[in-house]
Amino acid sequence: MPLSAEEIATLQAKARDLRCDMIDVTVWAGGAHIGGALSMTDVLTALYYKYLRVRPEEPDWPGRDRFVMSKGHGGVGLAAVLADRGYFSKDLLHEFNHFKSPFGMHLDGNKVLGVDASTGSLGHGLSMAVGMAMGARFLTQPWRTYCLLGDGECDEGSVWEAAMAACHFKLDSLTAIVDRNHMMIDGPTEEVMHLEPFADKWRAFGWVVREIDGHDYTQIGEAIEFAQATREKPVVIIADTVKGKGVDFMENQVQWHYGSMDSDLAARAKASIQRLAAEVQHA
Amino acid sequence: MPEVTGTTWTVYDANTMTQAEIYGHVLCDLAEKDPRIVALTADLARSTKIGVFQDRFPERVINVGIAEQNLFGIAAGMARAGMLPFVSTMSAFASMRALEQVRTDICYQNLDVKIIATHGGVSFGQAGTTHHCTEDIAIQRSLANMTVIVPADGIETANALRACVEWPGPVFIRLGRGFEPVHYAGDDYGFAIGKAVTIADGTDITVICCGVTVYHAAEAAKILKEQDGLSVRVLNMHTIKPIDEAAILRAVTETRRILTVEEHNVIGGLGTAVADVIAASGKGCAFVKVGLPDCYSEVGYPEDLYSFYKLDTDGIIEKVRELLGREFEADEDWEDEV
Numbered sequence: 001m002p003l004s005a006e007e008i009a010t011l012q013a014k015a016r017d018l019r020c021d022m023i024d025v026t027v028w029a030g031g032a033h034i035g036g037a038l039s040m041t042d043v044l045t046a047l048y049y050k051y052l053r054v055r056p057e058e059p060d061w062p063g064r065d066r067f068v069m070s071k072g073h074g075g076v077g078l079a080a081v082l083a084d085r086g087y088f089s090k091d092l093l094h095e096f097n098h099f100k101s102p103f104g105m106h107l108d109g110n111k112v113l114g115v116d117a118s119t120g121s122l123g124h125g126l127s128m129a130v131g132m133a134m135g136a137r138f139l140t141q142p143w144r145t146y147c148l149l150g151d152g153e154c155d156e157g158s159v160w161e162a163a164m165a166a167c168h169f170k171l172d173s174l175t176a177i178v179d180r181n182h183m184m185i186d187g188p189t190e191e192v193m194h195l196e197p198f199a200d201k202w203r204a205f206g207w208v209v210r211e212i213d214g215h216d217y218t219q220i221g222e223a224i225e226f227a228q229a230t231r232e233k234p235v236v237i238i239a240d241t242v243k244g245k246g247v248d249f250m251e252n253q254v255q256w257h258y259g260s261m262d263s264d265l266a267a268r269a270k271a272s273i274q275r276l277a278a279e280v281q282h283a
Numbered sequence: 284m285p286e287v288t289g290t291t292w293t294v295y296d297a298n299t300m301t302q303a304e305i306y307g308h309v310l311c312d313l314a315e316k317d318p319r320i321v322a323l324t325a326d327l328a329r330s331t332k333i334g335v336f337q338d339r340f341p342e343r344v345i346n347v348g349i350a351e352q353n354l355f356g357i358a359a360g361m362a363r364a365g366m367l368p369f370v371s372t373m374s375a376f377a378s379m380r381a382l383e384q385v386r387t388d389i390c391y392q393n394l395d396v397k398i399i400a401t402h403g404g405v406s407f408g409q410a411g412t413t414h415h416c417t418e419d420i421a422i423q424r425s426l427a428n429m430t431v432i433v434p435a436d437g438i439e440t441a442n443a444l445r446a447c448v449e450w451p452g453p454v455f456i457r458l459g460r461g462f463e464p465v466h467y468a469g470d471d472y473g474f475a476i477g478k479a480v481t482i483a484d485g486t487d488i489t490v491i492c493c494g495v496t497v498y499h500a501a502e503a504a505k506i507l508k509e510q511d512g513l514s515v516r517v518l519n520m521h522t523i524k525p526i527d528e529a530a531i532l533r534a535v536t537e538t539r540r541i542l543t544v545e546e547h548n549v550i551g552g553l554g555t556a557v558a559d560v561i562a563a564s565g566k567g568c569a570f571v572k573v574g575l576p577d578c579y580s581e582v583g584y585p586e587d588l589y590s591f592y593k594l595d596t597d598g599i600i601e602k603v604r605e606l607l608g609r610e611f612e613a614d615e616d617w618e619d620e621v
């Protein structure tokens with residue numbers, strides 16, 4: 001069922017607050033991969049506040065949907081979401097990067113509740129997600145597996161090995177989402193290493209492709225529901241996004257892949273997030 | 284950033300530039316003289332600081348995107364074609380992700396590929412364990428034909444780079460993240476691949492170290508002399524392979540107590556390389572390896588981790604005192620033991 005106008009407004013408000021939390025964590029952590037956290041926030045919000053069947057009060061619930069953050073440097077963004085969903089206290093986010101903290105920039109699944117796979121080295125997540133989807137099949141479990149990838153990450157050959165396997169094994173319980181923010185560390189993806197025609201590549205590997213605006217909840221919702229209903233083939237959602245989304249001085253700025261902020265800059269960032277969210281609500 | 288030309292990069296540069304930045308500058312100098320030199324990276328030109336090289340020789344930088352296996356395979360092909368590739372990426376990806384390419388394409392074919400691995404050990408502590416590499420020395424030294432160098436600081440990085448151009452075959456140079464303290468005041472202290480540098484001479488105990496621990500061991504030796512009246516020998520074993528056996532054997536016979544200190548798992552790295560030499564000599568020696576006790580590293584800023592794993596000045600002092608307190612049968616006549 002398509003998302004209602006109220007649902008969309010609620011998700012937008014949630015995403016606004018989460019983006020502000022991510023800015024806070026970036027300050028506390030002394031630096032974070034904030035650009036790519038902000039680009040994926042709307043997709044994460046839709047998943048964690050609408051579509052993922054999870055029980056934060058029972059993080060290890062065997063029947064939960066699985067989520068693999070293959071772009072493991074999205075850890076700061078994911079942690080903000082998990083804290084807000086109640087997996088652990090938000091106070092813990094102050095400990096990011098501190099000595100012996102469970103929270104490093106790339107989350108450790110053995111230490112942080114709600115994290116299904118320890119990631120950080122790019123190009124591993126989709127294979128693990130394939131394994132989880134196969135596990136569901138062997139165990140005749142109804143859970144679904146979602147995997148979020150970076151677009152630059154898709155340079156890794158291992159992503160395509162996993163893509164081939166997902167199609168070969170007809171893993172329709174697996175959904176890949178690519179945060180297509182068009183940037184990596186050294187510059188725009190198309191300058192560093194051409195990805196286009198990107199959707200065609202996935203199609204050639206046997207996937208059903210949905211290309212959407214990754215900041216538009218109607219489209220995000222439609223694509224996830226389409227993936228849930230698709231049989232015999234895995235679906236990839238290519239979510240066109242803006243790196244640094246919501247913060248005027250970070251949007252599409254490659255140097256904000258990873259950055260640190262003092263409290264003044266953080267205040268400016270949050271003001272920008274509030275302003276943009278208000279504009280979206282009025283539109 | 285200070286201007287760096289010819290061989291004038293030395294002290295002030297090392298104090299203001301990270302190891303990796305110095306790498307970029309020195310590589311420029313080398314590339315000026317040797318047209319075979321090319322720099323390869325995998326979306327880490329920024330992080331590995333080869334930016335200056337990119338400005339000077341844009342056509343000699345090859346960025347393959349985030350694809351480390353391809354990176355090392357391409358480097359092997361270029362070396363086969365007669366080029367001299369310098370490949371830089373984080374040590375975790377050079378040592379683990381692309382290991383088979385490094386081993387089979389580069390080492391097995393004994394190709395002239397120089398690997399500059401940044402973010403070694405726990406130097407990127409806050410990134411978390413996926414971005415640490417406390418296995419790299421063990422992995423790389425087990426590859427036949429590979430030379431393994433762990434420079435103490437930026438100055439030594441520059442020396443190692445210049446030396447590796449003349450040194451045949453694959454070379455692995457392990458750097459930190461760049462915020463490490465500088466040990467050397469100048470570059471003319473007699474660096475040679477495979478020859479340990481005596482940082483301090485001593486007769487009571489030898490501390491053998493590499494990388495960031497050299498600075499700390501040197502500090503520890505000074506403090507131990509002042510406070511405990513100890514004569515501590517400090518050897519900078521910058522080349523882990525081929526290791527300086529003679530220097531180790533001298534330490535065995537002359538000091539009879541050896542402590543190895545490395546930012547690495549205690550299995551397979553510097554300590555193991557030293558232990559191999561001691562064991563083969565047939566001579567007894569009180570011996571302790573300091574490093575990560577076969578575990579995955581904690582998260583935290585590097586200084587906190589160095590302190591936790593006893594790799595900093597205080598930790599080394601503590602370990603030296605422990606080892607000196609240990610019972611050890613000192614037999615004056617080595618000959619009857621052999």
Ligand SMILES: Cc1ncc(C[n+]2csc(CCOP(=O)(O)OP(=O)(O)O)c2C)c(N)n1
Binds near residue numbers: 035
């Ligand atoms: C195997 C591997 N190689 C390199 C890196 C270093 N690295 C971290 S993030 C990043 C860029 C990622 O770009 P992209 O996947 O597009 O992510 P986003 O732009 O969404 O942040 C790189 C190269 C890594 N984490 N893992």
